[in-house]
Amino acid sequence: MALVLAPEVPLNDWLNALDAQMERSPNFFDARPVVVDLGGVPHEQQGVGEFLQLLERRGIRIIGTEGAHPAWEGIESWGRPLPASTKPGREVETPNLKSGGSGEVNALVIDQPVRSGQSVVFERGDVTVLGSVASGAEVMAGGSVHVYGTLRGRAIAGMSGNPGARIFCRKFQAELMAIDGVYQTADDMPAGMLGKAVQVRLDGEQLKISILE
Numbered sequence: 001m002a003l004v005l006a007p008e009v010p011l012n013d014w015l016n017a018l019d020a021q022m023e024r025s026p027n028f029f030d031a032r033p034v035v036v037d038l039g040g041v042p043h044e045q046q047g048v049g050e051f052l053q054l055l056e057r058r059g060i061r062i063i064g065t066e067g068a069h070p071a072w073e074g075i076e077s078w079g080r081p082l083p084a085s086t087k088p089g090r091e092v093e094t095p096n097l098k099s100g101g102s103g104e105v106n107a108l109v110i111d112q113p114v115r116s117g118q119s120v121v122f123e124r125g126d127v128t129v130l131g132s133v134a135s136g137a138e139v140m141a142g143g144s145v146h147v148y149g150t151l152r153g154r155a156i157a158g159m160s161g162n163p164g165a166r167i168f169c170r171k172f173q174a175e176l177m178a179i180d181g182v183y184q185t186a187d188d189m190p191a192g193m194l195g196k197a198v199q200v201r202l203d204g205e206q207l208k209i210s211i212l213e
Contacts, residue, residue: 004034004035004036004037004066005018005034005035005036005037005055005060006036006037006039006040007036007037007038007040007041007051008040008041009040009041009042009045011041011045011047011051015051015054018058019058021123022058024123024160025123025159025160029058029059029060029061030059032061033061033062033063034055034060034061034062034063035062035063035064035065035066036052036055036062036064036065036066037065037066037067038065038066038067038068038069039066039067040067041067041069043069043071045072048068048072048074048075049072049073049074049075050074052065052074052075106124106125106126106143107125107126107127107128107143108120108122108125108126108127108128108141109128109130110127110128110129110130110131110139111130111131112130112131113129113131113132113133113134113149114129114131114132114133114134114137114138114139114153115134115137116134116135116136116137116153117136117137118134118137118138119137119138119139119140120138120139120140121140122140122141122142123140123141123142123159123160124142124143125141125142125143126141126143126144126145126146127139127140127141127143127144127145127146128146128147128148129145129146129147129148129149130148130149131148131149132147132149132150132151132152132171133147133149133150133151133152133153133154133155134152134153135152135153135175136153136175137152137153137154138153138154138155138156139153139154139155139156140156140159141156141157141158141159141165142158142159142160142162142165143157143158143162143165144157144158144165144166144167144168145157145165145166145167145168145169146168146169147167147168147169147170148169148170149169149170149171150169150170150171150173151167151169151171151172151173151174152173152174152175153174153175153176154174154175154176154177154178155167155169155174155176155177155178155200156176156177156178156179156183157177157178157179157180157200158179158180158181158202159178159180161180162180163179163180163202164202165179165180165202166179166199166200166201167179167199167200167201168198168199168200168212169197169198170197171195171196171197172193172194172195172196172197172198172209173194173195174186174189177189177200177207178207179200179201179202179207180202182202182205182206182207183207184207189209190209193209193211196211196212197211197212198210198211198212199212
């Protein structure tokens, strides 16, 4: 599964936000392929090739680009640009890399199902999925995870060090769930909770699952 990074201008501010994230989560990009979506970068932007080099110097393994403009020089080393339709199996939301400002949001709403092979990452707050999370998909949040449909994949809450985060879902069939680094796999989950509407919270070093009335 590849990650997608979507840089925004000014690129220096975006890089500073990236450095801050990597300082909080130094292993976040380890051994994971990355696609750089350049669709949000203006066509007149200079130094895009040098910008990609700066990403690689940070240990980020770029396997391709998307939305590259033909006028940009020096990006050929990162492979043929991927077409915009190349989505399945590698989508990742990375709004936590937006540069700072008073307009920052601390919640992300996904108004469609999260398909198998997709990953949603939002370190800055809660993630709410209005649909279901398929088997083989994952939702990772710095705050709580809310799934209004069936949770069949992986839900990771409190990933930035928030033991008070919780996981909520309407129908519980998770492959894995974790809060603040404490995790539980499907093999260890109580059978009586399957198919129920539940909440998951952290109690000391244990995950507690309870049915929502």
